[in-house]
Amino acid sequence: MKFSDADPALEGFINTVHVDKTNNLWVGTDKGLLKYNGAHWLHYTDTSGLNSNKIAYVENDSNNNIYILTDKGLQKHENNEWKTIDVYKLNQKAITKMYIDNNDNIWFLTYSNGAYKFDHTNWEHFDSSNGLSDNWTLSVIQDKTDNIWIGGAEGIDFFDGNSWKNYLGNIINHPNTLYYDNNKLWVVTIGGGYSIFDGTNWTTHNRASGFVSNHVQKIEKDKDGNVWIATYSKGIIKYDGENYTYYTDENGITDQVWTSFIDSKNNIWIGTSELSAAKFDGENWSYFNSDNSPLLNSVNDIFEDKDGNYWFATFNDMWNGLICRYDGEIWKTFTPLDKGSVDKILQDSKGNIWFAYSFTDSKKNEIIVKYDGDRFDIVSLSTELPEDTIFSDFKNGIYTIYEDKDSLLWFGLGEHGVLTYDGEIWKHLTKKEGFPWSGVRDIIQDDEGNYYFASDDQGVFKWVVNHDDIKTQVQKKVPFNTFPNPVKDVLHIKNDNVLIKTTQVELYDVNGKLLYTNYYHSNYELNMSSYPKGVYIVKLKYFNYVYT
Template sequence: MRYIFLLIFISIFRLHSQTITNYTVNDGLLDNFVECITVDINDNIWIGTSIGIQMFDGVNWTIYNTSTYPEIASDNVSVIQAMSNGDVWIGTDEGVSVFDGINWVTYNSANTNGVLNNQVKSIDEVNGGVWVGTISGVSYLIDPENPSWSSITPPDLHWSGVNSTYFDGNTTWFASPLGGITHYENSIFTVYDTSSGLLSQNVTDLLIDPLGKKWIGTGGGISVLNSDNTNFTQHTKMYLLSPPDTLNPVVDLEMDSYGRIWAGIYVGYLAQGGVAYWNGIQWNDYDVTDGLVGTNIRDLAIDSQDNIWIATSTGISMISQIAYNLLDYQTIELIYPNPSDGDINISTNQEYTDLSVYNNLGQCVFSAIDTYTHKFKLDLKFLPRGIYHIVLTNNTTITNYNLLIK
């Protein structure tokens, strides 16, 4: 029987290694310096470069630029985002353009009720609506069929603009290049910055995991804000550098279907970078020594098969067949056996009234309201193999356990 206590680490298992496939101009890429990358609903890969846009269907490369499509705002594309309806949006220094599969349409500050500023920093989607972060704030289009833009500007948002927008139920989170993050709820804007515990004012990206934790990429690493927005956990060494250098500036954050958090990292003054993922227990990283095409990581995207697509200044890499390493497994109190066949014992130091079990997609697969105190058994043998999160709550406490069912 295997016991796991707080701060006691045990090696559990290691699965097969990943495969890395690289693409450059020699393979049909438009330009090796790829600024941004996204995956559409058909798993086509879209990239943005300084000389146009390209789509890769796994075999063929298709180019879109202002020479053949003069409706495109600019060939110098810094942001690209595929939407759930199949549309592809690009951001440039001359506005945004959208491709519906046939036609391109551009929106900029010259349009009546157009985007706030032509210099676009991010494009995000919620419920079919489009949110465009710019250097002056954010513009949003609730109904793309009725293209009338609204905007949020300083002083509600920081004057440095918006690098990312993310949605948590009915509330909205904004990432700022120089002002931390801003939470909008019930007509109130609340700022979280270094005075609140954030690693850096320079926020490059953010996402929210299925448990409601906010993963915030910054110029100094990743800050994770808990679900009730009261406490930060810091990650500063996701990608290992040679001593004494430890700085991990985050370029992009993504989450795969297993709930793993992926970070693109590039240290400009060292010209070193790579990607790393958090499996709930520890960080694992990849760089050129593992086969990535380059060090200058620009953007990340994940397809439906959980392949990781990485845009760099020297081409594109795809990581597939990713190893699922569960090393240094730990829990808050005592849970055994772990790994388990689903028949587990839990010991706690307080009484709980609610128990929920989530898979790594954030789906609740079991819940019960009862009195859980000190030692109790839990039968989860009906669940398939995988990693699960057991959440125990009472009026004052939320406790999370990680469980591996083998």
């Protein structure tokens, strides 16, 4: 069964889909809640009992009662009525997941305050102070023996009903932003601190190694050589090469810093998730919020254009974003798109300012806006890309914008690769061009023209690109070591490149017949004991590279 724009009920941005115990389909949108019973649609809105039309999550309990979470709180559908439930002190905008377990407890995961459990009478709060490995929680599931498993930024947490056990993950698997300086690649990871790659070795700075925070958002260097480290739990930190200086809520700024920016005057700006923005001139902090500016609560990005104007990507929730410009005295606001979160800002070498959005009109794929100094032009990817492009690939918006040394613009997608724009032609790089099928959070180019990409599910990878056709060139060094040869029982495959996360192994006989295939992470042991003695071919694939 397929639903499309032809179905009159399917209007608005779809945030969640849920199937209840009697196979009814529930669709949460920003224009209400839809129910499909297999034949007819039923539309619930704020005129029929909902406290808001913006539906974030839908779940059902063991009695098939429906619970919804909106931007105005929690509601239960019972006896054909919607009843509002007090949600304690929860910030609905900070919730990453709602889940109802086998005992009808309702769990709420958040990106900054851990997890909450509600048994319909009492609330329990779990965070890093009483069992969780981290306060950034993303996923939850209950096993057959009623244990709760929570996936977070640092790993997996196990709860047996009484106590927690932590299983920490690989810190390099979730890179967020990249910074390149003095032939060193700095990688900021989600929940893993930051790591520095000198071309041979990795050095990691996180809580386990003595650094104060695992939640690093961005790294930049000022004109004096100081490195500024923006964190989501410990404010912003200055590192002069020997000592760390901490700027936190004790200095009047929030500990939860989303982004940072160093302007032409060497001032450090920060965007936060609670108190809008602040500027530090080396001695004093200046604060910008709703009292003295049009900025909304959260600031995703800050940028200074060539004329010295400051641009802010700001939002209240995922649907309501705003572009703000500040010339040092006067503020001006722009809303080129009716809805959506403004995430990134960049000015290209021609003077155009680009804005990247998420949570916009998924039908038109309007996630890019260009400002030429006079007007805003909205880029609809439905018209700029070929007709056979799968437009739903762009539903999560854009993580990053980057201009390379040849003035080619790169846009890292929330899902499935990147877009490029040379001033005339848009291209979507996918598996066909050798690009991994994943979200790209950041892009950077080194002094030799090589590209580094921080991706959601491929770690950090290096790409050598020919701009004429944007094809991947052959990597010279073989990143694998296989032994022994000849093989007795087990062939050991060792990955010598930490940038490679997922590899496919294939085993062929001398006639080219495929005997075995599998995917693995890190190192692998291929059991050959069940195959007759003879000559076999092993093929290893990662990205678009193939080694035999």
